[in-house]
Amino acid sequence: MAATALLVWYIVISGPQGGMVLLPTTFDKREQCTAAITEYQKQPAPPGWSVQCVPSASPFTDNGSAE
Numbered sequence: 001m002a003a004t005a006l007l008v009w010y011i012v013i014s015g016p017q018g019g020m021v022l023l024p025t026t027f028d029k030r031e032q033c034t035a036a037i038t039e040y041q042k043q044p045a046p047p048g049w050s051v052q053c054v055p056s057a058s059p060f061t062d063n064g065s066a067e
Contacts, residue, residue, distance in 0.1 A: 008056040009033040011040075016048025027053075 009027040014020050027033040033053035040051055 009053050010056065011036060012052055012054045014050045014052070016046075026056075030055075
């Protein structure tokens with residue numbers, strides 16, 4: 001039986017000095033996360049800052065089983 005993983009997507013903002021901020025908002029689908037980033041990018045951002053969607057877990061895990 002194939003295991004399926006349910007991912008929760010987070011918005012992560014990276015600063016120019018290497019710092020990261022994980023926003024407390026979660027999304028059920030990657031499309032929802034990217035839509036939020038598109039809306040965020042309508043405002044001018046300071047130089048060196050980046051925004052991306054990050055899943056809660058790797059899609060390559062097998063629900064924590066040790067093999």
